[in-house]
Amino acid sequence: AQNFMREMFKSHPYGRDMLGHEAQIKGITEERVYEHLCYMRKSANLNIAVVGDVTREPLIEKLEEITAQLPRGERFEREFDLVLPQTEQRTFHELKKEQTHIIVGYPGLTFTDKDRYALQVIQSVLAGQGGRLFLELRDKKSLAYTVSPLRMEGIDAGYFGAYIACSPEKAQTAIEMLIGEFNKLGEFRVGETELKRAQRFIVGRHDIELQKNSSIASTLLFDDIYGISFKETRSFAQRIMDVDAQQVQTMARRIFSQPKVISVVGQTCPW
Numbered sequence: 001a002q003n004f005m006r007e008m009f010k011s012h013p014y015g016r017d018m019l020g021h022e023a024q025i026k027g028i029t030e031e032r033v034y035e036h037l038c039y040m041r042k043s044a045n046l047n048i049a050v051v052g053d054v055t056r057e058p059l060i061e062k063l064e065e066i067t068a069q070l071p072r073g074e075r076f077e078r079e080f081d082l083v084l085p086q087t088e089q090r091t092f093h094e095l096k097k098e099q100t101h102i103i104v105g106y107p108g109l110t111f112t113d114k115d116r117y118a119l120q121v122i123q124s125v126l127a128g129q130g131g132r133l134f135l136e137l138r139d140k141k142s143l144a145y146t147v148s149p150l151r152m153e154g155i156d157a158g159y160f161g162a163y164i165a166c167s168p169e170k171a172q173t174a175i176e177m178l179i180g181e182f183n184k185l186g187e188f189r190v191g192e193t194e195l196k197r198a199q200r201f202i203v204g205r206h207d208i209e210l211q212k213n214s215s216i217a218s219t220l221l222f223d224d225i226y227g228i229s230f231k232e233t234r235s236f237a238q239r240i241m242d243v244d245a246q247q248v249q250t251m252a253r254r255i256f257s258q259p260k261v262i263s264v265v266g267q268t269c270p271w
Helices: 002-009 022-026 030-041 056-067 116-126 132-140 168-187 192-209 213-225 231-241 245-256
Strands: 089-094 100-107 146-152 159-166 261-266
Touching: 002 089, 002 100, 002 159, 002 261, 100 168, 100 245, 116 132, 116 146, 116 159, 116 168, 116 192, 116 231, 116 245, 132 146, 132 159, 132 168, 159 168, 168 245, 168 261, 192 231, 192 245, 213 231
Parallel strands: 089 261
Antiparallel strands: 100 159, 100 261, 146 159
16 A cells, blocks of 8 residues: 555655654654654644533633633645656565555545545445445456455545455456446446445445544544535535436546556566
8 A cells, every 4th residue: 555655646745654664763752752742732723623412611611711821723734745647657566475465546536626425426336245346356256355445535635446455366357357347437327226325325334423422523623624614524415415327427537537556566566
């Protein structure tokens, strides 16, 4: 996955290993940790979300008392240079393992892209034991140990693709079939039954997650940080159900017409 992210986003922070490298970690001193903590304490970008059985006014008064000494906050905004792939990129890392691990992906969407709901539906069409990737690549062709779509949305960019683990001799066929399944979504409209199955799965999972106060608080908090209206959580189900087959096809054409990144880790290079 890290090789894929590096090829997709290059020098952008999304392309860096979030855990860092050995030399960087060894360079973290007690003094640097203390300096970072001091910086965090002075930060003007504190966001608080509270969900649960609370009394509003006393809670607000207490929070205002606690935060009174903090500077007035402003939304943190910083732009990073981003150059997405202009041509197909391939990366291979040799690893003496019985399985070959493959990611095929394309530039995706941002948090605020108005069409991101259609991309979520595409992911659901492809995902799970009833999804296209499992049925076509694992069930019918016996190509995969495991296969699943991948999706990430970010502030500056995102990606969409799929991961598959297979035998080394099946790697090239697996790559071709992944690309084939992606292209089918742009060539042919999804049927009504398949579309509704995908939509109901997304909405059901979303509703289950929001049964926990912690999930609601997390959603509201990060929506605010990323500049998304808190109202979108309440309208999420309807936005998903409003996606139609034409929107799915249009989104598929938009995503899968872009230069792709293919990352392979295994015994032998498939190309």
